[in-house]
Amino acid sequence: MNVRKTFHQNLEDLYLELLKMAGATVEDVEKTRKAFDELDAETAQEIIEFDDVLDDFTIRIEENGIELLATQAPVAIDLRNIIVIMRITQHLERVGDLCVNISKAIKSISGKRILPYVKEDLSEMFSRSERMLLRAIEAFKKRDISMAEGLTTMDDAVDRINRKFLTGYDRESEEEIELAIRVVMISRFIERIADHAVDIGEQVQYLVTGKFAD
Amino acid sequence: MDERKSDRLATLVFWIFGALTILVLGFIVVQILVRGIATAFKPSFFLGKPEAIKAGGGVLPMIISTLYLVALTMVISLPLSVGAAVYLSEFAKDGLIVKFIRFSLDSLATLPSIVFGLFGMTLFCIYLRWGYCLIAGALTLSILNLPVFLRSTEEALKLVPITYREASMSLGASRWTTTRKVVIPSAMPGIITATILPIGRIMGESAAIIYTTGLFIRNIPLSPVDTAAPLAGYIWYAQSEAMVPDYKSVVDGGAALLLVMVLVVFLLARYLGKRFQNKSHAGK
Amino acid sequence: MMEKKIAIDSLNMNYGSFRAIEDVTLDILSRHITALIGPSGCGKSTLIRCLNRMNDLIDGVRVEGRVLLDGDNIYEPTYDAITLRRRVGMVFQRPNPFPKSIYENVAYGPKLTGMRGKDELDYIVEESLKKAALWDEVKTNLRESGLNLSGGQQQRLCIARVIAVQPEVILFDEPCSAIDPVATQLIEDLMAELKKNYTIVIVTHNMQQAARISDYTAFMLVERQGEPGRMIEYGDTNAMFTNPKDERTERYITGRFG
Numbered sequence: 001m002n003v004r005k006t007f008h009q010n011l012e013d014l015y016l017e018l019l020k021m022a023g024a025t026v027e028d029v030e031k032t033r034k035a036f037d038e039l040d041a042e043t044a045q046e047i048i049e050f051d052d053v054l055d056d057f058t059i060r061i062e063e064n065g066i067e068l069l070a071t072q073a074p075v076a077i078d079l080r081n082i083i084v085i086m087r088i089t090q091h092l093e094r095v096g097d098l099c100v101n102i103s104k105a106i107k108s109i110s111g112k113r114i115l116p117y118v119k120e121d122l123s124e125m126f127s128r129s130e131r132m133l134l135r136a137i138e139a140f141k142k143r144d145i146s147m148a149e150g151l152t153t154m155d156d157a158v159d160r161i162n163r164k165f166l167t168g169y170d171r172e173s174e175e176e177i178e179l180a181i182r183v184v185m186i187s188r189f190i191e192r193i194a195d196h197a198v199d200i201g202e203q204v205q206y207l208v209t210g211k212f213a214d
Numbered sequence: 215m216d217e218r219k220s221d222r223l224a225t226l227v228f229w230i231f232g233a234l235t236i237l238v239l240g241f242i243v244v245q246i247l248v249r250g251i252a253t254a255f256k257p258s259f260f261l262g263k264p265e266a267i268k269a270g271g272g273v274l275p276m277i278i279s280t281l282y283l284v285a286l287t288m289v290i291s292l293p294l295s296v297g298a299a300v301y302l303s304e305f306a307k308d309g310l311i312v313k314f315i316r317f318s319l320d321s322l323a324t325l326p327s328i329v330f331g332l333f334g335m336t337l338f339c340i341y342l343r344w345g346y347c348l349i350a351g352a353l354t355l356s357i358l359n360l361p362v363f364l365r366s367t368e369e370a371l372k373l374v375p376i377t378y379r380e381a382s383m384s385l386g387a388s389r390w391t392t393t394r395k396v397v398i399p400s401a402m403p404g405i406i407t408a409t410i411l412p413i414g415r416i417m418g419e420s421a422a423i424i425y426t427t428g429l430f431i432r433n434i435p436l437s438p439v440d441t442a443a444p445l446a447g448y449i450w451y452a453q454s455e456a457m458v459p460d461y462k463s464v465v466d467g468g469a470a471l472l473l474v475m476v477l478v479v480f481l482l483a484r485y486l487g488k489r490f491q492n493k494s495h496a497g498k
Numbered sequence: 499m500m501e502k503k504i505a506i507d508s509l510n511m512n513y514g515s516f517r518a519i520e521d522v523t524l525d526i527l528s529r530h531i532t533a534l535i536g537p538s539g540c541g542k543s544t545l546i547r548c549l550n551r552m553n554d555l556i557d558g559v560r561v562e563g564r565v566l567l568d569g570d571n572i573y574e575p576t577y578d579a580i581t582l583r584r585r586v587g588m589v590f591q592r593p594n595p596f597p598k599s600i601y602e603n604v605a606y607g608p609k610l611t612g613m614r615g616k617d618e619l620d621y622i623v624e625e626s627l628k629k630a631a632l633w634d635e636v637k638t639n640l641r642e643s644g645l646n647l648s649g650g651q652q653q654r655l656c657i658a659r660v661i662a663v664q665p666e667v668i669l670f671d672e673p674c675s676a677i678d679p680v681a682t683q684l685i686e687d688l689m690a691e692l693k694k695n696y697t698i699v700i701v702t703h704n705m706q707q708a709a710r711i712s713d714y715t716a717f718m719l720v721e722r723q724g725e726p727g728r729m730i731e732y733g734d735t736n737a738m739f740t741n742p743k744d745e746r747t748e749r750y751i752t753g754r755f756g
Binding site for chain 2: 550552555557580581583584587588590592594595596597598606607610611656659660663
């Protein structure tokens with residue numbers, strides 16, 4: 001017999017709220033990738049505005065989480081669950097912020113021409129990061145450690161591409177340099193989205209094993 | 215009938231029952247007092263010696279006999295019943311022996327008092343050749359009252375919370391120390407009330423003493439082996455056997471006197487019980 | 499530092515033909531607080547009462563296995579229960595001061611061991627009441643009945659009464675179940691203080707209390723009705739409440755069964 005029905009129902013609600021937020025974040029990332037592909041300033045603006053929605057999610061989930069911690073004194077799996085949900089929320093919120101940063105960069109370089117191989121690499125990074133994020137959320141839903149552990153290897157590939165962008169631009173032209181900096185920044189932002197996916201994977205490890213990943 | 219009406223009716227019925235009880239009791243008490251109080255408090259009556267054949271005798275030796283008998287009975291039965299009660303409630307493990315003791319006590323409690331009187335006479339007065347005497351009566355009454363004494367003492371001991379015993383034992387006290395230092399002191403108010411109340415019964419008991427203690431004396435009994443005549447027995451004697459012409463007023467006066475004595479003992483019991491209770495609650 | 503004070507070794511305990519606890523093995527470390535938790539009827543109170551042989555007082559109790567206090571089996575027939583109880587004191591579920599004065603309550607134990615001197619008794623009464631964090635509240639009315647104190651004060655009086663016997667181990671059998679939350683906090687604080695000098699074992703139905711105050715926690719459970727209580731998990735309290743090893747422990751402490 002479950003003697004803490006209301007509490008466990010609240011915990012379930014918190015979990016579902018996080019899944020909704022995760023879905024919205026993944027869509028956000030996907031939209032950002034499309035905006036980048038077409039260097040579409042209008043979509044970029046939509047993404048910037050959408051950040052409020054993600055921020056609202058974060059506030060709601062954190063407030064409810066804190067309330068459960070304060071009033072229900074959760075222990076064991078319940079405690080780890082709330083802690084992990086609150087941490088994942090923060091990672092997702094950061095991912096949202098990164099999408100905003102990328103969108104701002106897109107706006108400032110829209111209409112410019114990016115080297116095709118650079119664009120290809122960035123698109124590649126984008127889709128890899130997006131897959132990582134999906135995988136991290138899936139691992140959380142399934143509480144699957146091996147799935148979460150695979151994220152580190154996936155991240156290595158993203159890091160490798162990221163390191164390539166410092167070369168290949170004409171350092172004489174000021175315009176070229178500004179473009180190069182933006183591109184490097186976008187690359188860095190995408191790389192950090194992938195890092196957040198790895199962090200979410202580590203939270204899954206803590207959730208399941210009770211031990212922090214090192 | 216609705217709930218409220220039936221409730222009122224029930225209240226009324228029980229009130230009538232209650233009132234009837236009080237009425238009967240009141241009637242008896244008033245009757246006895248009205249008839250006898252004048253005689254009872256005449257100094258020549260309660261301080262005088264009884265007469266065998268002429269009128270105007272008193273009952274002083276009988277009063278002394280009664281008090282003497284009560285005192286002796288208490289001295290004998292108190293240690294006996296408290297000891298037995300302590301054994302039963304604190305030490306005995308539930309088993310055949312305890313069952314047998316309880317069965318014996320219950321049987322004893324149902325016997326009519328005349329049986330005790332005849333038994334006491336056979337054993338003490340005839341077999342042991344003590345004749346009619348105070349000690350024979352006191353022993354008989356002790357046996358008669360043992361079940362009541364014991365049961366009420368045991369109840370008083372049982373009212374002491376088990377947690378007191380646990381606390382004491384857990385501090386490294388033995389069972390005996392626990393009984394002596396915690397259980398008996400806590401049960402004291404109960405034990406006192408429990409033992410004083412049967413005094414009324416000892417005072418009023420006649421059947422058990424008429425064949426053991428004696429019925430008529432002229433002088434105040436001094437030693438426990440003296441023949442005596444407790445008031446209750448004397449009243450019976452005066453009513454049925456005496457040859458004094460004023461036997462009617464002797465009976466009425468005796469009865470009123472006995473009633474007053476019992477009443478005093480009752481009040482004393484309540485007072486002492488309360489005082490002990492206060493004392494034990496206020497600590498040292 | 500991590501010396502064993504009590505070692506419970508394959509302990510079974512039977513009431514007549516009913517087995518209340520079975521095969522409990524548990525080490526209780528010196529100067530730490532060990533909590534026993536579990537649903538009602540799991541045998542945690544029975545187990546704690548095995549440690550000072552309070553179960554001896556009940557007819558028909560049979561104990562198998564060993565309980566070693568500093569290496570000596572307290573269930574050896576030659577082991578004296580009275581000496582044992584002076585070394586292993588107990589505080590009960592309901593405050594149970596004697597209907598005597600505060601002073602007499604605390605002096606009861608020392609007097610049992612023959613202490614008679616007034617100065618000596620005064621000293622030990624004061625020290626014990628101080629250690630039980632009650633002295634300041636009662637120092638002016640030591641002659642008043644212990645029963646006139648509030649529930650929480652009564653419980654601290656009972657703790658002082660135990661301390662006065664100078665035990666090595668103090669057993670607490672659900673000591674806060676009958677007192678209010680503020681008084682509970684006081685007693686929890688007191689226990690944290692007491693563990694510097696005493697080995698403490700506490701039975702509690704309040705899991706949060708076990709989590710707050712204990713260093714080690716043991717979880718007991720009757721798995722199916724009619725079976726004896728068994729030890730399911732024993733370990734470091736923090737680990738137990740963040741990441742229990744056994745699924746049954748987890749289900750119990752998270753309230754997924756009562």
